[in-house]
Amino acid sequence: MSGAIEKLIMMDTSYDMVKLCKDAEEDASNKNIETSFVVGDEEFLPVKESSVDLVISCLGLHWTNDLPGAMIQSRLALKPDGLFLAAILGGETLKELRIACTVAQMEREGGISPRLSPLAQVRDAGNLLTRAGFNLPGVDVDEYTVKYPSALELIEHLRAMGETNALLQRNHMLKRETALATASVYESMFAAEDGTIPATFQVIYMTGWKEHHSQQKAKSRGSATISFKDIKKQFSDGGSSG
Template structure:
């Protein structure tokens, strides 16, 4: 087995890239501990239903690119669901990066394919040399990063020319039912409400971040998954099992019992199904961004168009006249 430095030369001073945001929204240490608690559950695999499905859809986008990637990085690998879905025909070496050593120990690689685990601080980015990675994949982990522009820029730096960044993040409509139910219940019972559901990115912000970080040929598409639960309590229990429970810096230390019961009633009234269950919405943004390369197709210069949009209704006639003239 080759050592990691054979493929990627680590920078001698990773701390050179560390930068603490002026204001942190998320508590990174709490999130790491939540993931480690979740992975220690005896039945932890039963909570993988959502993340496993999203990981499969992310990898499916990798398969759409008919190309072999010698060196692939799974950014925020957690339990290794990306590694489980990848084919050994896609890559030669997979580097799984996560802040939790315990999570990385649970990852099972493919037979005959080298899988390397690297403990990183997601807030500091990837500690790899410039232009060294062929493909970076991230599935449902980047929404807990405080400094997303920096993370996107760091991944761009590590990618080779014509390298690609493919990932998925929760969108702004995720768990809007839970958020509004908790807010209304606390407003009624306590005269105010605290943050219980983390803020999520919008599609416009996603495209803007990728563009500002230097990617081109960008695509962003949206998916929405609705999952039915018996009550709000099973939903919150499953979120904890997924390690997607609250990790906001200014989160409330506890949720009062009367407020929780009131939120369950509000949720059932506003978002309940006819069979008595409740629906929870998970909005997913899938994105693809390429590191620029001379081989990429470039947009035409302004004013080079031969036809106007107003000519579309008469396009057949215009093309026929053009052919006759030629």
């Protein structure tokens, strides 16, 4: 994959978001890149097979019903040696809110109903890339802590972002008394000395390449010429002489 970007496809499931991107592009000074704006779904990519050099997904794949299937479609859309880059929210995201909401629901309602979407764990990311057929898979992770004045403001922020629970089989209504209890538990368990409450956001970064003959390949099993025992001995000898 080489050369300057000549054509760009920007896609989102939301018509309003696509329109915002299009309006921003019209105001931009760089008009040299041909840009197409598409309303589409990651699970049914409206992109021809082997037609793009790069696929970038930014914090959207955690909404898909079939994450491996969406990643497979991304790989099929790539040209040989094309690159897949994705950032998804990881399972540690909003861990404080999950704990507080669980405690509050058990106290007020005698049971729990998920209030946030299920998210992938870091340990699963490499398997997802391999399962989707990508070569040279890579995974990295970052955690960010955002401070809010109160838990209720965090909940309202998540609602405005549309980042609550995407599951069809869920309790759509969060009772007011449960919401207030969640805020109380959250603040009693996690509030900082300055009165703010922390919210953790974990971002998992995944990279993978579509197969190409120029890429590095793993050596066949049994082809090694140096044993781990020899390497260990070499380091042990080096450490003792230093």
